[in-house]
Amino acid sequence: MSSREDILQSIRRNTQVRYEKPDLSELEKEAVVYPDKVKQFCDIMKLTGGRAVVVESGDDVNEIIRRQYPEARRIASNLMSIVCLGKEQKLACAAFHPDDVANPGDLDGTDLAIVAGRVGVCENGAVWVQQDVEQRAVYFISEALVLVLDRRNLVNNMHEAYKRIDTGEYGYGVFISGPSKTADIEQALVMGAHGARDVTVLLV
Amino acid sequence: MSTKHSRNAEKFLKDKEQVRWHDQTLWMVRAKRDNMSRQLPEWERLRDMACAIKMYSNSHLDLLLQEFEKNAQANGAHVYWAKDADEYCSIVYNILRAHSVKHFIKSKSMLAEECGLNEFLEEKGVEVVESDLGERILQLMHKKPSHIVMPAIHIKKEEIGELFVKEMGTEPGNNDQTYLTHAARKNLRRKFIEAEAAMTGANFAVASTGECVVCTNEGNADMGTSQPKIQITAFGMEKIVPDRESLGVFTRLLARSGTGQPITTYTSHYRKPRTGGELHIIIVDNGRSRILADKEHVKTLNCLRCGACMNTCPVYRRSGGYSYTYFIPGPIGINLGMLKAPLHYFDNVSACSLCYSCQNVCPAKVDLADQIYRWRQKLDGLSVASSSKKVMSGGMKALMEHPHLFNLALRNASVVNGLPQWMVYNGLNDWGKEHDMPQFAKESFNEMWKKNKIK
Numbered sequence: 001m002s003s004r005e006d007i008l009q010s011i012r013r014n015t016q017v018r019y020e021k022p023d024l025s026e027l028e029k030e031a032v033v034y035p036d037k038v039k040q041f042c043d044i045m046k047l048t049g050g051r052a053v054v055v056e057s058g059d060d061v062n063e064i065i066r067r068q069y070p071e072a073r074r075i076a077s078n079l080m081s082i083v084c085l086g087k088e089q090k091l092a093c094a095a096f097h098p099d100d101v102a103n104p105g106d107l108d109g110t111d112l113a114i115v116a117g118r119v120g121v122c123e124n125g126a127v128w129v130q131q132d133v134e135q136r137a138v139y140f141i142s143e144a145l146v147l148v149l150d151r152r153n154l155v156n157n158m159h160e161a162y163k164r165i166d167t168g169e170y171g172y173g174v175f176i177s178g179p180s181k182t183a184d185i186e187q188a189l190v191m192g193a194h195g196a197r198d199v200t201v202l203l204v
Numbered sequence: 205m206s207t208k209h210s211r212n213a214e215k216f217l218k219d220k221e222q223v224r225w226h227d228q229t230l231w232m233v234r235a236k237r238d239n240m241s242r243q244l245p246e247w248e249r250l251r252d253m254a255c256a257i258k259m260y261s262n263s264h265l266d267l268l269l270q271e272f273e274k275n276a277q278a279n280g281a282h283v284y285w286a287k288d289a290d291e292y293c294s295i296v297y298n299i300l301r302a303h304s305v306k307h308f309i310k311s312k313s314m315l316a317e318e319c320g321l322n323e324f325l326e327e328k329g330v331e332v333v334e335s336d337l338g339e340r341i342l343q344l345m346h347k348k349p350s351h352i353v354m355p356a357i358h359i360k361k362e363e364i365g366e367l368f369v370k371e372m373g374t375e376p377g378n379n380d381q382t383y384l385t386h387a388a389r390k391n392l393r394r395k396f397i398e399a400e401a402a403m404t405g406a407n408f409a410v411a412s413t414g415e416c417v418v419c420t421n422e423g424n425a426d427m428g429t430s431q432p433k434i435q436i437t438a439f440g441m442e443k444i445v446p447d448r449e450s451l452g453v454f455t456r457l458l459a460r461s462g463t464g465q466p467i468t469t470y471t472s473h474y475r476k477p478r479t480g481g482e483l484h485i486i487i488v489d490n491g492r493s494r495i496l497a498d499k500e501h502v503k504t505l506n507c508l509r510c511g512a513c514m515n516t517c518p519v520y521r522r523s524g525g526y527s528y529t530y531f532i533p534g535p536i537g538i539n540l541g542m543l544k545a546p547l548h549y550f551d552n553v554s555a556c557s558l559c560y561s562c563q564n565v566c567p568a569k570v571d572l573a574d575q576i577y578r579w580r581q582k583l584d585g586l587s588v589a590s591s592s593k594k595v596m597s598g599g600m601k602a603l604m605e606h607p608h609l610f611n612l613a614l615r616n617a618s619v620v621n622g623l624p625q626w627m628v629y630n631g632l633n634d635w636g637k638e639h640d641m642p643q644f645a646k647e648s649f650n651e652m653w654k655k656n657k658i659k
């Protein structure tokens with residue numbers, strides 16, 4: 001008999017009481033909500049070690065990004081333009097498309113990646129990134145990360161977020177909440193363990 | 205009077221400064237967890253729901269695992285079933301061999317630790333590189349983790365500085381944490397890029413989508429799996445959850461409870477293999493299905509491996525992870541060890557003051573202290589209980605029924621005689637002072653006991 005059958009049989013033999021699936025609707029109803037989502041999101045981003053920048057009408061996104069990352073030269077993005085408050089702005093600061101490289105390892109040395117976030121969660125600063133390039137390495141290997149997020153896609157909590165996310169055709173997605181970090185050496189918090197050392201969420 | 209735990213603890217206690225640091229640091233993490241929980245009015249309902257989802261999923265494993273398998277296969281993944289540690293190790297090795305993998309990068313997995321995967325593979329000539337910083341440090345030092353979430357919590361930065369001079373060419377005497385972390389970042393970058401296969405564990409496996417969810421702060425799971433074409437993901441079968449709605453509950457609890465963060469930096473959802481790549485998923489039993497039959501201990505399968513019960517445990521904080529003989533320390537480790545091999549791991553059962561703090565912080569409501577109490581009762585039947593342990597169990601039982609007597613009673617000779625010396629002399633009896641929530645159960649122990657039995 002296969003291990004699969006063995007295991008399933010052992011589970012059936014040993015399972016005692018079958019408990020019912022709980023109804024989460026009460027919890028979802030009473031879960032935390034924020035009167036000013038943009039403000040809450042900006043506050044919580046600081047706690048994650050990153051930042052949120054609210055783009056106002058008349059702001060130039062390229063300028064905001066350059067001001068934030070003046071040293072960045074190798075800038076990767078798959079976005080041609082960014083729609084800010086209903087107006088489309090061409091993304092001029094990116095140098096190359098992440099899928100232009102032959103191997104994901106070639107993305108090492110990328111100073112900055114500018115990618116789209118789909119949903120932002122106000123309780124924890126997590127931004128849902130649904131893979132939309134061949135090489136998802138770009139989300140992690142770049143030294144810094146800009147996540148472009150429509151402020152109308154801010155939700156209060158993870159319950160709301162999970163109703164809105166999708167893993168798309170690539171079958172991959174990730175919540176990113178601030179920069180990569182570790183406290184593995186004597187519990188001292190250090191940014192930039194393996195992933196981006198610095199994260200900015202652009203709320204457009 | 206001494207158990208293996210108390211003898212090991214004596215070693216740890218020799219460095220008083222280190223003990224104080226260990227104790228206070230973990231207590232700080234616990235305080236951060238409290239702070240997080242207080243910001244959510246629905247905190248207790250979240251815990252209730254987490255527990256209820258786990259009770260549901262662990263009592264429907266046969267159905268949910270098959271649903272997971274069907275969906276994972278439809279997503280293009282290969283699914284394997286491993287009865288025990290040997291089978292799990294062999295499956296991993298066979299995948300690696302079929303692709304002639306020489307360089308293999310791993311992100312932290314307690315399951316791999318449980319099954320001795322690294323040793324197995326290294327014997328076969330596969331170079332295994334741990335990518336979580338703490339795990340990497342331990343691997344280079346040939347040491348084992350002493351905490352499930354903060355594996356290198358017992359190592360001083362000076363030791364790491366010295367190690368990195370040898371292993372990563374850092375400058376001697378520079379023990380700055382940022383400097384050392386970034387040296388490891390650079391060093392491991394090459395390893396990520398050179399690897400031919402990457403492996404992760406899973407925090408959650410979602411039946412309705414066939415996806416595996418991995419939570420990290422460092423981003424090492426994603427650095428690994430976004431480079432080579434071969435991805436292996438293995439999980440103990442109790443990691444199954446029914447659907448994404450359940451993830452909403454668990455992702456809110458996990459990091460808040462474990463490290464006092466609102467969520468881990470990365471919560472990654474792996475559903476399909478990468479274009480041109482392969483995704484291999486291994487479902488592991490290794491004794492878990494047997495636990496299902498044990499009504500008194502089945503709730504250990506609720507565990508999310510968040511580490512909160514360790515951070516809060518006064519015995520763990522003051523004796524360190526190496527004092528326990530099972531590879532998972534602290535309250536959950538005491539119980540998992542007993543389920544694995546009681547005659548081998550019974551020493552750990554003494555490493556508990558029955559303060560119930562663990563049970564009060566556990567996000568999935570594992571009845572940790574109740575279970576330890578039950579094991580103490582059962583030790584008689586296993587005929588390993590020394591007379592001192594009987595005194596201790598008996599005394600603790602009486603105290604649980606009259607919690608207000610607890611502090612007083614710690615000074616009572618008959619109970620103190622039953623406690624290991626290191627516990628008495630190391631301020632354990634003072635732990636109540638700094639707790640804002642030692643929270644002796646509101647109901648008496650007997651009431652809880654009865655309720656649990658009726659359930």
Ligand code: SF4
Pocket residue numbers: 506507508509510511512513514536562565566567568569570572
């Ligand atoms: S038993 Fe509870 S508190 Fe302990 S590690 Fe598991 S989930 Fe966390």
